[in-house]
Amino acid sequence: MVTLVQQIKSAFCIVSVANVDNGVQITWKDGHESFYHNLWLRDTCHCPECFQRDTLSLNSGEGEGHDPLKMPLNPIIEEVKCDREGNLDIIWGGEEPGHHSVFDPSWLRVHCQKDPTLKQGRKPQLWDASLSIPHFDYQEVMQDDDALLLWLEKMLELGVVIIDNFPKNKAGFQALIERVGLIQQRYHPTHIFTLDTANKLAGNIHHAYQYMERLHNHTDHVSYKVPPRLQFLGCIEYNNPDNDRQAYSTLVDGFKIAEVLRRQQPKFFDLLTQEYVPTGRRRLGVEEKVSDREKGTKKYQWETYHRQRVINLDENGEVYQIRHHEKDRVPLDVSPDKIQDLYAAYQAFTTLAESPEYNVEFLIAPGQVLVNDNWRLLHGRTAIRNPQLRRVLLGAYMKPETFRSRRRFLLGEKSGMSDIWLMGCSDRALEILADRTTL
Numbered sequence: 001m002v003t004l005v006q007q008i009k010s011a012f013c014i015v016s017v018a019n020v021d022n023g024v025q026i027t028w029k030d031g032h033e034s035f036y037h038n039l040w041l042r043d044t045c046h047c048p049e050c051f052q053r054d055t056l057s058l059n060s061g062e063g064e065g066h067d068p069l070k071m072p073l074n075p076i077i078e079e080v081k082c083d084r085e086g087n088l089d090i091i092w093g094g095e096e097p098g099h100h101s102v103f104d105p106s107w108l109r110v111h112c113q114k115d116p117t118l119k120q121g122r123k124p125q126l127w128d129a130s131l132s133i134p135h136f137d138y139q140e141v142m143q144d145d146d147a148l149l150l151w152l153e154k155m156l157e158l159g160v161v162i163i164d165n166f167p168k169n170k171a172g173f174q175a176l177i178e179r180v181g182l183i184q185q186r187y188h189p190t191h192i193f194t195l196d197t198a199n200k201l202a203g204n205i206h207h208a209y210q211y212m213e214r215l216h217n218h219t220d221h222v223s224y225k226v227p228p229r230l231q232f233l234g235c236i237e238y239n240n241p242d243n244d245r246q247a248y249s250t251l252v253d254g255f256k257i258a259e260v261l262r263r264q265q266p267k268f269f270d271l272l273t274q275e276y277v278p279t280g281r282r283r284l285g286v287e288e289k290v291s292d293r294e295k296g297t298k299k300y301q302w303e304t305y306h307r308q309r310v311i312n313l314d315e316n317g318e319v320y321q322i323r324h325h326e327k328d329r330v331p332l333d334v335s336p337d338k339i340q341d342l343y344a345a346y347q348a349f350t351t352l353a354e355s356p357e358y359n360v361e362f363l364i365a366p367g368q369v370l371v372n373d374n375w376r377l378l379h380g381r382t383a384i385r386n387p388q389l390r391r392v393l394l395g396a397y398m399k400p401e402t403f404r405s406r407r408r409f410l411l412g413e414k415s416g417m418s419d420i421w422l423m424g425c426s427d428r429a430l431e432i433l434a435d436r437t438t439l
């Protein structure tokens with residue numbers, strides 16, 4: 001069977017070109033045909049006059065190649081051909097006689113506007129309680145770019161991985177996160193925080209530190225306009241005298257339970273995608289010292305509110321983000337005729353989020369780092385009944401663009417293409433360009 005990627009790879013070879021209807025028609029080796037408007041081709045010219053190769057940006061201004069006010073709306077092609085290296089080669093005529101553009105065929109193919117596969121994102125693999133979480137080795141992801149890319153691919157596919165054998169200290173934890181990118185600056189005084197069951201005062205700061213209770217599945221920082229994307233939780237110590245499942249982590253695939261709701265109770269699904277369930281947080285002058293290992297305390301103020309929806313859809317109607325935190329809810333912003341239905345929908349979602357059918361329950365063991373996608377997964381913790389139980393976790397977050405940027409760089413490197421063509425490709429285009437070199 002010929003896979004999509006193989007089809008596209010073979011399609012990177014141009015078989016014929018023709019100048020038709022104000023554009024260029026290309027026939028590819030796989031028989032696919034693409035059409036590029038002359039203005040689009042002229043506007044994307046990568047010649048040194050139009051495109052700054054050192055800064056990787058357009059020359060865009062008075063007297064420069066891409067001055068939009070000077071760009072002819074009907075550029076005329078004098079000559080078009082496929083050159084000896086397989087590139088599309090255009091000599092322009094009309095108002096710009098002799099202007100010369102050369103286009104990489106792979107780049108052209110991943111910008112074909114008539115190929116619907118280029119518009120489709122990679123589908124996440126939805127899971128339930130039967131999930132087995134993928135594991136990666138710390139040293140391997142630290143040293144090997146292929147392992148790092150594989151890890152980041154799993155974050156999109158499943159939304160969760162466990163990294164084994166991390167040095168059980170802050171420096172080792174930080175190094176792992178920075179292998180992907182910058183740690184997200186928090187609004188709290190600490191960017192890497194410590195969850196330590198021995199710190200009894202911490203419960204005054206946040207409910208997540210009230211260890212005797214089960215911490216229900218939730219996503220973090222729902223009251224931020226843009227919640228953190230990746231959450232890192234690294235275990236330094238776990239000592240449980242009862243040797244049972246206290247302080248175990250729980251995870252549920254938010255995309256999965258949203259789809260279950262869409263199928264089983266479409267009216268509830270629609271309500272949670274359309275109506276607002278606002279969230280907020282207010283702390284004034286709180287002293288944050290969540291671990292004895294942290295020296296001193298700093299006071300900070302923090303006050304947020306977000307008129308958020310629980311299930312968020314993209315332009316194709318696909319779920320791209322879940323925001324759900326029961327304890328961070330503030331008064332509902334809903335008309336009286338809808339409140340009962342909205343509340344019933346919220347109850348249905350919350351029930352699914354706690355359902356054993358969709359929950360995985362496991363221990364983050366000392367030396368392991370759990371990494372989860374906070375836009376997709378809901379996380380929680382089983383209760384701690386025994387006050388003698390000691391658990392110490394390090395935690396930190398990463399912004400969506402930081403994660404995405406590293407993955408784009410890694411895909412670009414794997415593609416083997418030069419910076420001038422990688423710059424400005426969509427994520428989907430980079431995935432296809434990267435895959436094509438592995439065949």
Ligand SMILES: [Fe+2]
Nearest residue numbers: 208219220379
């Ligand atoms: Fe949390």
